[in-house]
Amino acid sequence: MLSPRLLSSTRCRLHPTSSGRYIHNLDTSLRHRSIQPPKPINPQHAIYLSKSTNPYFNLSLEDWLFRHKAPDEPLLLLYRDDPCVVIGRNQNPWKEVNLPALRVREGVPFIRRRSGGGTVYHDLGNTNFSIHLPRTSFDRHMTAQVVLRAVCSLGIDATVNDRNDICVGKEKVSGSAYKIVSQRAYHHGTMLISTQLNTLGDLLHNTKDTMETKGVASVRSPVRNLQQFNRGVTHEAFVDAVVHEFNEEYGIRNVDGEVQIVSEDNCRDIEYIQNGMSELPSWEWAYGQTPEFTYTVSQAFEWGTVTAKIRSKHGIILDCACSLSVADNSVSSISAIQPGVVDSLDPQLKDIERALLNRRYGFVSAMEILNSLSINGVDDETGSGVRAAKDIALWLERTMNS
């Protein structure tokens, strides 16, 4: 396989194809040097390569091609994303994603995709492939073989494991997910070429053992980059290899085999894609599609231990059962010191539970909780009851944000 030559100006790419043809993909504005509207894209071709690294765009483009291509014909899409975490359709972001670590990294979002499966991390060292086929002839093993052959042609001794992921030895280099609708199905997946694996490990680190969630849990596996096996592997080489194997497998010839380069400019007028790009980051999709889960947490305070069992579905808190156990190993003098605390806490706990009802999980601030507490008639001379309530509220806010 020839390694592609990249001109110093990255606007022009020459891709060798299986028949030795070179395809020029000049950026239209460069070629014409005048204001030319970008050509609108047509979903009836066979091979697409996205120039955009906007994950919202790429996912929406994939969905649009999926829904609009003629149902009987195969299609291949390849793309790369800026750093982001992508969770499966039916996953729980609070369980799967290390949200505090994510928040620290500015500009790295998490996105829920439309296909099933587990959580992955994308960055520019990772290339995504997406193979669309008519539903009746869709076979995930066959599509995995296409990608496997592409990887092997890069000089890497890869195999497919029993979960249909591509591995080298015991380590995964690719994860897959699928989507099936009435006429079409797709197999899409990642390919780790030169990803920042420590970032991956950090962002996907899960510590919430006490969060029980319906929906699909990720299956954790150790991962490696292709470049760790062959330094010469690049995004471009992988793209060429996949295009070649795809053409061979599905008998794509000539004009159909020409790779369509797509950027966001080509799709500005496509409402479907624009709608998709605005739907993906919305709360209703990103959080509101979370299946039911229960999170049981405990925290010891000076005056006792609070256990909260929060139940949420579709991102909304259904109920929160708080129970208080006074520290019984403490010196009895503590209870003596703060006599009113326990008494005043019980109704406050009930108020806190009520305040959380029907709120969005992870989007409630301690202030909001406290503001909705009623002033109960129990005397709280020392103010410790209020302080305790504040502690609890802050703790709950922190818990849900973690």
Next chain:
Amino acid sequence: MFTRRLQGKRFLVACLHTSRRVQNSRKVIEKFKLADIGEGITECEIIKWNVKPQAVIQAFDPLCEVQSDKASVEITSPFDGVVTELLVQEGQVAKVGSNLCLIEVVKEGAIGISPNVAEPVNTSSNPDTNSLPTIESEQESGSSKEFTSASRRKHPMDPTFTPDAKSNSPIFATPSVRHIARQRGVDLAQLAPGSGKEGRIERRDIDDYLAGAATTKAPVALQDDQDVVVELGRTRHSMWKAMEKSLHIPHFGYSTTLDLTTLHGLLPSLNANIPPHFLPPSVIPTLPLAVSPSSVYPPSPPPEIPPSGQYTRLTYLPFLLKTLAKSMFEWPLFRASITTTDPSSRPTLTIRPHSDISVALSTPNGLYTPTIQSADSHSMYALFSQLKYLSHLGRQIPCGLTPKEMPKRGGTLTVSNVGAIGAGDFAAPVLVPGGGVAIVALGRAKWVWDVDRGDGSGERRLKLGVSWSADHRVIEGAELAAFVECWRGYVENPARLIADSV
């Protein structure tokens, strides 16, 4: 009350076709099973229902999303109907083959033209055809799946694979319709586009195609000395049902003759001045123009007229329709339709601003009544063009009439030009529910000696017998008589029409 009927003879002139009245229907609860998704998957978790109980859905609407390990699957509804019960909740796991939900489907006994109601799934004895979508699996990995149909679609890499020649236009049909087509050996490409939503091929398209194919075969020679049992076809049966319903309507009749002599005299002049866009291209006279009306500014272009709407000679019918529309304008009662929504309250009539007239069309497929909307706003030439177009559509096999020509609303009056078929003098047409408040049958014009004219010595006049039947719940006898006199005032004195256009 003023009634007049021919003794003994009920000459059925026009049978109004009622389409969207659901006749003989029964509601059946269909169980929708989780189909075999393929790939060896045995169970799935329901992620999300897209419908709630009591939601109305149509075939192809998204029903729910399920997930199995890494595959997210979108399941669409196979039926049009109402979801009555969700049997598996979100978050629960369902095994392949188990029931997901119950859908209430309307099954009609025999169906006329009812394109809005898709035929429900064929409830054959094999219960598996109810679960959708069934998959003809092409997996070469050797997984053991039974093929539900005889003809597999070939994998593109199969050496004997031949791609479709015309694959540009997709053929839309639900899997159940495809199954029936396969069973009966019908190529769906022949039927595309179908009569369903967005060109979908419906089951009745297949039935019509086969019925059409059947009639082109030579009919079986009848034994002369044996009784033959014939079952009524779909259109005939719907006529049967409509007529049974018509018994609820108290009819009364009224007949008279109209004098068409003056109109007859006008016809040559009208024929000579048919606007060019209604003339067939071969007939348009190409006179070299010394001066053109378009020299300064072209007049607005005439509308596109299909060849079936072009003609060279008018008949009396468009004139009678136009004058009828004008009379309807003066008589709002005849622009009314019965729109009682609540049977317990007082009946209501809805008066329309325009005259909608339905025309009885007899075709090889059966009797239809397409509607001419706003007949008062069309010129006579345009009316005739529309009539020709409608009869052309109706006489196609299969019938080319669509809901656009036969809207749900229908007309408020119906006209049946039976005189074109036979030299009838009078008739007693039958009104059907949804067919307006009155119906008129036009006989055949004939020359008679009218002794009332010509200063007592008589004159030869062209007379046309017209017979009305009206719904006595709405129209009084005297009102109908007066309306017909109003109509006569236009028909027998066409010069009055000039006054309106000047």
